Every structure is written in structure tokens, then in C-alpha cells.
Amino acid sequence: MLGSDEVLHSMARVNQIIENADYVSYMAKIEELEKERRYCKHGFDHGLNVARIAYSYILERGELILSKEGIYAAALLHDIGRWVEYQTGEDHAEVSARLALPLLEMCNFNSESIQIIITGIREHRRHCDSNLTPLGEALAIADNCSRACRYCTMQLQCHKFNPEMKRIVY
Template sequence: MKRVNKILNNHSYNLYMDKINKAETHRIFCLHNLEHLLDVARIAYILTLERDVPLDKEIIYASALLHDIGRWQQYLDESDHALVSAELAIDILKACDFNQQEIQLIIQAIKKHREGNDLSTDLDFILYEADKQSRLCINCKSSHQCMKKEDIKNQSIEY
């Protein structure tokens, strides 16, 4: 998990996380903080173990930690945070010693995690599902105001 810890200590990563935290100071809906990112990572890792999917733990955690880092940009100009996150993640992954093949795999999963369209790799499927499973809609005080479609609100705990 050496490279994952490099991500957590990366200057750009922390800058983006600070921007998200500031933008979400008064947010009543789901937050995109480190707790959420680690929830996604841990659920994704559980899914890979349960399904005997051959994905490296560092790849899973890197994907989860980086999948929402573009949220702050979405708050500014309504950009697609999945696409922004993928772009921002490239330099962080390079700085944290991920190789080109790993970077491409992670970037693709980040790009596809929001809508779940055209999922093709194990990581695409795992990150998408873990992100959705991580939310506790069943216990959310703002659920009645949430814009998520009712059929995708997480109404049970699986992980």
C-alpha cells in the first residue's frame, strides 16, 4: 500500500480534497470526503475478494481515492466530475509510481463510475458498484430532497 499512501500525501491530491471539503461545508447531501473514498475502497476490495476477481489492492484503493477528486470543479461550473477526476488523477498516479497500464485502467474506471455506462473491465464494474453501495440512503436525513432516482438509492446495507 506504499503507493496508496503516496496518494494520500500527494500535494495536488490534498489540494483537491481541501477544495471539495470547502465546497461541501454546508452540503446536506452525501459528502465526498476521505470517509466516502475509503468506504468505496473497502467495499470494492470486499467485492473483489468475494467474487475472486484478480485486482491488485493498490489499484482498487487508488481508483477509489481518486474517483471524486474533480467534484470541486463540478460545483464551480457543472463539469462532469468523473471526467475531471480522471484528468486530475493522471499526474497524481504518475507521481505515485503507477505504470502506464495501471494508470489507463484506473482512469477508465474513474471516467465510467458515475453513470455506469460501457463498463468493460472488472475494475469498471467494481468501482461503479462500490460507489453506489457506499451510500447510506436508508439513514439519510436529506433523502426526501435528494435528486437521485428512487430505484438507485441504497435502501439496504450489503457491506
């Protein structure tokens, strides 16, 4: 049943992250810097879509590599460094991993989970055939599948687009 105490409780640390002042400020910077962007944006809705797809992908694979909360935390944090990439050119996967660390420590994920999450964030831009950790692979796949390309007017200009992306996979 949606809203049971157990479900709500299990997402407590994810809710702590999205209410954290640093997280909120990173998201605000991304929103501001993407105001004129015509390609996919990287706001809260993108993080949440990636979380839900990555979680269902991992469930379907049947390997429980991390708690649901940990998977959601990774997905919600995987692009938080985008604003730095826009300003300095530094790869946002690296920046996001760096910025995610204190947020994960703040809400008491254990060191093993933090290591898995940080590695997954670092890997999320790589090709899913390139020997990624299970979480990195789930994030990379969810990142692509989260985009509703079918009616996008930027298809022809988008370097990520291929006709396969018009189909529903997840």
C-alpha cells in the same frame, strides 16, 4: 495480522497519494465547497469507504483485475474533480480521471495499471449494467453501497435514493 510489513508495504503508493500536496488541496477545496451541502459529501471517508467496498466486491467476484493498491488508488481518486464540477459544471468523472493521471505517474503505477484506473474512474458514474470494465463496475457499485441511506433525512429529495438503498448490501 493487521500491520504486517507486507500489508503496510503494499499500500505505500496509496499513502503517497493521500499525502501528495495536490491531492490534499483538491480534498480541501471539496470540503470547502460542500460545507453547506446536505446530501452526501465527497471527502476522504467517502473515498476510503468506496475503496474497501470495491476491493471486497472484486475479491468476491474472484477476478483479480488489479492489485489491492491499484483498487484503493482508483477509489480514493474517483471524486477528486468534484470541486471543478462545482465551479464549471464539467463532469467530475472526466475531471477526476484527468487530475488522477499525474498522481498515479508520480507514484510509479505502471502504464497498464494507470490505464485500468483512469478508465474505471471515468466510468464510475455510469449505470453498472452499461458494459463497464470490471473496475468501473466495482467503483459504480461501491459508490452507491458506500452511502448509509437508511437514516438519512434527505431521502425524499435525493435523486439517487431508492428504498433498496436502505438495506445493507456490502
